[in-house]
Amino acid sequence: xxxxxxxxNIWRNRRRTLVILTAVxxxxxxxxxxxxxxxxxxxxxxxxGIATLTGHIQAHHTGYRxxxxxENSITDPSRLEAVLTTCLPPGxxxxxRVRVNAVASNARHSTGVTMVGIDPxxxxxxxxxxxxxxxxxxxxxxxPYGILVGKALVKKFETKLGRKLVLMSQxxxxxxxxxxxxxxxxxxxxxxxxxxxxVFVTLPAAQQMLNLxxxxxxxxxxxxxxxxxxxxxxxxxxxxxxxxxxxxxWQELLPMVSAIMKIYDWFIFIWFLVVFIAMGFGIVNTTxxxxxxxxxxxxxxxxxxxxxxxxxxGVLIESFCLLVLGMAIGNAAGxxxxxxxxxxxxxxxxxxxxxxxxxxxxxxxxxxLGTDVMMANLVVFILGLVVSLYPAVKAGRxxxxxxxxHT
Amino acid sequence: xxxxxxxxxxxxxxxxxxxIKALNGVSLSITKGEFVAIAGPSGSGxxxxxxxxxxxxSADSGRVVVDGNVLTTMRQSELAQLRLHKVGFVFQAYNLIxxxxxxxxxxFVMLLQGVPSPERRERARTILDDVGLRGxxxxxxxxxxxxxxxxxxxxxxxxxxxxxxxxxxxxxxxxSKTGASLLEIMKEMNEKKQVTFIFSTHDKMVMDYARRLxxxxxxxxxxDKVRKG
Numbered sequence: 001x002x003x004x005x006x007x008x009n010i011w012r013n014r015r016r017t018l019v020i021l022t023a024v025x026x027x028x029x030x031x032x033x034x035x036x037x038x039x040x041x042x043x044x045x046x047x048x049g050i051a052t053l054t055g056h057i058q059a060h061h062t063g064y065r066x067x068x069x070x071e072n073s074i075t076d077p078s079r080l081e082a083v084l085t086t087c088l089p090p091g092x093x094x095x096x097r098v099r100v101n102a103v104a105s106n107a108r109h110s111t112g113v114t115m116v117g118i119d120p121x122x123x124x125x126x127x128x129x130x131x132x133x134x135x136x137x138x139x140x141x142x143x144p145y146g147i148l149v150g151k152a153l154v155k156k157f158e159t160k161l162g163r164k165l166v167l168m169s170q171x172x173x174x175x176x177x178x179x180x181x182x183x184x185x186x187x188x189x190x191x192x193x194x195x196x197x198x199v200f201v202t203l204p205a206a207q208q209m210l211n212l213x214x215x216x217x218x219x220x221x222x223x224x225x226x227x228x229x230x231x232x233x234x235x236x237x238x239x240x241x242x243x244x245x246x247x248x249x250w251q252e253l254l255p256m257v258s259a260i261m262k263i264y265d266w267f268i269f270i271w272f273l274v275v276f277i278a279m280g281f282g283i284v285n286t287t288x289x290x291x292x293x294x295x296x297x298x299x300x301x302x303x304x305x306x307x308x309x310x311x312x313x314g315v316l317i318e319s320f321c322l323l324v325l326g327m328a329i330g331n332a333a334g335x336x337x338x339x340x341x342x343x344x345x346x347x348x349x350x351x352x353x354x355x356x357x358x359x360x361x362x363x364x365x366x367x368x369l370g371t372d373v374m375m376a377n378l379v380v381f382i383l384g385l386v387v388s389l390y391p392a393v394k395a396g397r398x399x400x401x402x403x404x405x406h407t
Numbered sequence: 408x409x410x411x412x413x414x415x416x417x418x419x420x421x422x423x424x425x426x427i428k429a430l431n432g433v434s435l436s437i438t439k440g441e442f443v444a445i446a447g448p449s450g451s452g453x454x455x456x457x458x459x460x461x462x463x464x465s466a467d468s469g470r471v472v473v474d475g476n477v478l479t480t481m482r483q484s485e486l487a488q489l490r491l492h493k494v495g496f497v498f499q500a501y502n503l504i505x506x507x508x509x510x511x512x513x514x515f516v517m518l519l520q521g522v523p524s525p526e527r528r529e530r531a532r533t534i535l536d537d538v539g540l541r542g543x544x545x546x547x548x549x550x551x552x553x554x555x556x557x558x559x560x561x562x563x564x565x566x567x568x569x570x571x572x573x574x575x576x577x578x579x580x581x582x583s584k585t586g587a588s589l590l591e592i593m594k595e596m597n598e599k600k601q602v603t604f605i606f607s608t609h610d611k612m613v614m615d616y617a618r619r620l621x622x623x624x625x626x627x628x629x630x631d632k633v634r635k636g
Contacts, residue, residue: 001511001518008506300502303463304516304563305491307484400463404498 006317013290020286021326024380027279028330029337031376035268036338036366037346042264043367046226048190049254051128053097053116053198055220056229059236059247064217070100070172074245075215083239084219089232091224095122098206099217102169104149104199109157113199115167117206126222129187129200136161136185144205147181150195151188161186167199171211179209190362268372272379279380280387287319287391298395299403308396315392316385323384327377334373338366409472410571410603411437411460416469417626418455429455431626432469437619439570440601442594444608444617451623453607454575460605461494461573462486474570491519495564495602497574501556503548509535509559510544516567534562538592554585558592565596571603572596578610590616 010017050056059080064072074080077096084094098117103110120139124130129148130138139146147165154160164180171177181201189195207213223232229249237247251258291298298311306314345363418430429452437443445453458464459471462478471478474493478486490496495516503512513531522530535544538558548556557577564572574593578586594616597604606613614620622630 001514004511005504005506012506296502297504300498300504302487303461303490303496305487305489305494305519307487310519401458404463404502 002314002317003321006314007321009290009294009318010321013293016286016289017322020282021322021329023279023282024323024326024384025330025333027275028327028376028380029333031272031275031380032331032334032368032373033337033366034271035372035376036334036368037364038264038268038271039369039372040345040364040366042261044190044364045257045260046250046254049257050222050250052189052191052194053099053127053220054250054253055094055126056223056226056250057221057233057236057247058253059219059221059240059245060217062242062244062246065246065248068099068101068217070170070210070212073098073172073212073215073217074219075212077214077216077219080219080240080245083236084221087232087235087239088221089223089228092221092232093122093125094219094221095119095126096203096216096219097123098203098210098212098215100169100206100210102167102199104153104157105166105168106157106159106164111153111156111196113153113167114197115169115206116198116200117203118200119203123200126220128189132187132189133185134188136183138185139200139202141202141204143184143202144208145179145181146184146202146205148185148187148200149183150192150198151186152192152195153199154183154186156196159183165199167201167209169210171209172215173211177209177211179205181205269375272376276379276383280383283319283322283384284387284390286322287315287388288394290318291315291391291395294395295398295403295406298398299400299406302398302400303404312389312392312396315395316388319385319388319392323381327380330380331373331377335368338368341366408439408475409436410439410441410474411435411605412470412472413456413460414470416456416459416466416471418452418459418464418467428626430459430466433623433626433628434469435621435628435631437571437603437605439603440597441619442597442604442617443619443621444606444614445621445623446608446614447623448609452626453609453623455626456623457573457575457605457607460571461496462489491516492567493570495567495569495572497557497560497564497572497577499576499579501548501553501560501580503556503559503563505548508545508547509540509551509555509562512548512559513562513566516563520567522567530566531562534566535559537596538562539588552585554581554589557581557585557589561589561593561596565600565602568600569602571605574604574606576608576610577606578608578613583612586610586612 061072061074096119100115102113102115104113120141139148149165161183163183165183166178166180168176168178207215223229233247233249301311342365345365347363413433413435416430416433420427420429433456445456447453459466460473466479476489507515510531513534514527517527532544538561540555540558578589581589590613593604596602608614619633621628
């Protein structure tokens with residue numbers, strides 16, 4: 001009957017209840033929707049980083065990450081390949097790469113790029129590149145002079161499909177090596193900076209050009225699940241001599257992304273608190289008004305033998321009803337909004353130039369995380385009851401004689 | 408043994424710098440099953456005396472014993488417990504819980520006492536039938552007349568089998584016919600259940616119904632007479 005009484009009491013002043021209910025609904029809705037958008041942005045940071053070329057794990061020569069020069073290549077990858085074949089979990093994919101800094105030039109322009117030598121079928125399975133080709137075609141394993149370039153680089157170089165592009169870099173002998181390639185495909189990446197930075201050739205073409213027979217710069221590994229990275233990396237490192245091989249997870253390879261992920265956790269929590277503080281004042285105000293309107297009634301309840309704690313409980317049950325109803329509607333509205341946006345996302349391409357600096361995508365797809373929803377609801381529910389304690393205790397403290405005499 | 412025993416009870420209220428002596432050394436004894444009216448003009452101390460007997464207010468001095476409980480030494484939580492189990496109240500302004508139906512209002516005290524739901528329901532309906540509200544169980548206070556609301560209040564006060572029922576001017580807001588009918592009901596309850604009833608009133612009709620009339624003036628008992636027959 002206490003619950004029934006609480007529920008009926010909140011509807012005694014329908015307009016006031018609707019106003020505070022709206023505040024709770026908007027608060028919960030915004031917590032869920034904006035939380036999901038922030039998670040979406042964070043996820044895309046990670047996905048972009050992983051899909052662009054990082055993968056979940058990379059293995060390099062020990063010195064490569066500090067000094068990514070041709071001398072720090074893995075000259076004989078057979079041992080690494082054997083370990084990968086035996087130690088990777090089911091569903092894991094990997095691809096070898098040669099990756100060196102180079103100068104790209106044509107008749108009109110030249111610029112610094114990263115030349116990536118790839119095994120086309122293996123690379124297609126682990127990174128964005130095959131699906132990103134928008135003109136021409138993807139590389140074939142027997143393309144000794146074919147090159148894939150980004151749309152932004154094509155524009156910058158005022159070139160097009162079928163034209164030549166010369167790459168120059170230092171080979172294993174310390175000599176300048178160069179090779180003329182023909183543009184066989186143009187790709188579009190999530191970020192323009194990627195399109196300007198990376199050019200793709202076949203692995204044999206890069207090895208020949210750099211005089212690096214069988215050698216590679218790195219192996220990138222894509223796992224079936226994000227969460228496996230640390231464990232798999234540790235297993236691989238244990239199987240490989242630490243003096244020659246360094247195995248790193250994406251968190252180590254993309255430290256800024258990892259840091260941003262942690263910052264996002266705090267942003268979301270702070271956002272929840274800010275929303276709640278605004279909402280909390282409304283809850284206190286409404287509950288106080290509801291209590292002061294019914295002083296005489298609290299006097300009656302005390303006269304009937306209700307202990308102060310029962311009156312506190314009664315007022316808290318009213319807040320409970322209000323909060324649970326607001327949370328239910330707010331959650332439903334939040335989920336519906338996220339569902340509506342999950343197909344199309346929010347197109348922020350007008351801001352894309354600025355956002356790319358931060359590694360954000362042009363389109364943000366919200367992603368609901370169970371823990372965020374739980375935290376939003378817990379913040380509203382627990383803090384909502386905590387702030388209601390003040391008016392509730394006030395109601396419990398009225399003396400029956402004074403309260404009954406109240407007009 | 409006395410159901411209510413007041414010995415030299417005094418109470419003074421302070422309003423700013425003015426002290427108002429509401430009760431001035433009141434002593435009285437009321438036995439089980441009495442039907443007592445406390446009469447007197449406004450400000451004579453009737454309501455204060457009822458509040459003190461009901462444990463709603465405390466005396467400044469003197470001793471109050473209700474059904475063997477010395478109220479003047481009890482803590483607030485013990486007084487709440489006493490009110491819940493031993494005292495029923497009927498107020499001038501009915502004071503029903505507006506969001507509860509007639510039956511729920513009557514059940515409420517039993518809920519606080521921890522009476523199981525089916526028993527609550529049965530007892531509430533029986534007592535509502537007794538006070539003439541059969542078929543009005545689900546009506547909320549706003550859907551009842553003043554007389555009907557006061558009958559619900561009487562039903563609520565008596566349903567938990569209290570030792571005493573304290574009624575503060577119960578007929579003041581009712582017309583004479585409705586008031587008389589309510590008094591008949593209370594008298595019937597008094598006779599049927601042997602519950603002690605104490606009224607405060609300045610209504611002549613209520614005084615006529617009472618078997619004992621205690622007259623207060625300026626916080627003192629000036630007359631205490633028992634009607635014969």
